Amino acid sequence: QSALTQSRSVSGSPGQSVTISCTGTSNDVGGYNYVSWYQKYPGKAPKLMLYEVNKRPSGVPDRFSGSKSGNTASLTISGLQAEDEADYFCCSFAGGSFAGGGYLLFGGGTKLTVL
C-alpha cells in the first residue's frame, strides 16, 4: 500500500489562504469519507485538525477547513498565522472495513511555510 500523495511544500503570507492537497485512489480517499488531517511540529506529537473530511475537533479554529473531490482531499487554512507553520499530514481509511482487512494510510506530509 503506497502513501497518499501530498506536495512537499507550500507557502503563504500572513492573512492569506493556502490549500494542501492529498491524492489517493478510489480504494482510499475516493472510497470513504474517513479523511483526517494532522498538524505536526518538529519533535512534537501530531495534532488532529480535521476528521471525516471536514469535521473539526473541539478547539481547532474554523480557519481550518476540509473538502474532498474524487480521489483528492484538501485542507484549506485561511487567515494564515505564524503559528500555522508546521508539517501537515493527511490520513485516509482504505481497503474495506477493519474487520475485512481495512487499514489506514498517511500522506507523505506537506511543509507549510508562513512567509
Place this chain on the structure above:
Amino acid sequence: QLQLLESGPGLVKPSETLSLTCTVSGASINSNHYWGWIRQPPGKGLEWIGSIYYIGTTYYRPSLRGRVTISIDTSRDHFSLHLTSVTAADTAVYYCAREETTYGDYGSWGQGTLVTVSS
C-alpha cells in the same frame, strides 16, 4: 485528562524484536475506542502500524502483517507493540494514540519514543 506514555528500549539490534508499551492514564483503556501505534522514520512521513479495539480485536498495516502484534491489558491500562525481525528501516519515533470516534481520528497521542535499530 487522558494521557498516553510510551516506554521501552531505545536501541534494538537487527533481527531482534522491538517491544513498546503504552500506558494510559486519566481514562480507562477498557472503553469503546481503538488504540493505535503510528511511527515516523527520521526525515519521513507518518506510518500507521496498527490498532487494537478494547476487546482485543487487532488490525495491522498490510506490509507489516506477520511481523507485528499489538496486545492490550485492560487490567493494567496499557497496550503493547511487538515487531519482530527488525531492520534499520524500522528505526523511527513510535507514537501510541487513541482513536476518538471513527477511522483515523487520533485525538490523543503519547509524546513519542525514538527506537533505533542498530548493532
